[in-house]
Amino acid sequence: MSRTSISRDEIKEMVRRVLDASPAGIAQPAAAAAAAEPEHVLVNSLKPRQERSFERDESSKSLLTEDDIRGLNEGDRLRISPGTKFTPLASDLIRERRIELITKEPRTAKILVRSVALGADHGGFEYKEKIKEHLSGLGLSIRDFGTNSKEAVDYPDHAGAVAECVSRGRADAGIIVDGAGIGSSMTANKYPGVRAAACYSQALARNSREHNGANVLTLGSGQNSLTEVLSIVDTFLSAELTEDRHKRRVAKIEDIDRQYRR
Secondary structure, three states: OOOOOOOHHHHHHHHHHHHHHOOOOOHHHHHHHHHHOOOOOOOOOOOOOOOOOOOEEOOOOOEEOHHHHOOOOOOOEEEEOOOOEEOHHHHHHHHHOOOEEEEOOOOOOOOOOOEEEEEEOOOOHHHHHHHHHHHHHOOOEEEEOOOOOOOOOOHHHHHHHHHHHHHOOOOOEEEEEEOOOHHHHHHHOOOOOOOEEEOOOHHHHHHHHHOOOOOEEEEEOOOOOHHHHHHHHHHHHHOOOOOHHHHHHHHHHHHHHHHOOO
16 A cells, blocks of 8 residues: 655654765755855945034033933033033033033024014014014114014004015015014015015025015014024025026016006
């Protein structure tokens, strides 16, 4: 009777006989396999990272505590912003561990205007004052059209004064702050030659200048932090309309403006 299956022991015995019959046993096939197998080489495709000039960056903070210093080793370098203050315990840790303080160099944008008309309603009054202080520090000439307190006023009055100043060429650019920035933008755009843009980010501010030739920036005090607002202002005033394709499109906006002023 024919067998339809082979037992496990019989298979093992057959394998043993084959290996015993081989002159080099198992070593020869293994060596051949090793020779045939390609060598695996680890390749680091990333360029070596440049050595950083500091171990920790705390430049976003104006006050550092001992918790911000813990974890740094002796002689480590800590990057801070200009004017950073330290708690007494933080100062002690810096001295004990001989932490080297690296002051972050502020980025200064190349401002392309010399004069700015500035205005706000009561919702934007506090931001307006900070913007005025910031721009004055950059050496710009400021024309402040109010408001001058947090007492309620109507935004079209102050937005209109800024827009008229820009429209008549008495200021290179205008900046208006209200709660959302939208109403002031609508008001300003009623004045000849004014292209006002409500911007809530640096990207929008840059686009409004480079693509649309905006000359008035409107901001919403309820939409951005003061730090964000100052960054938006700097971006707006350091960008300009340069490409011919964008100039051509802005010229069409000006044609429409002239058509409906007749």
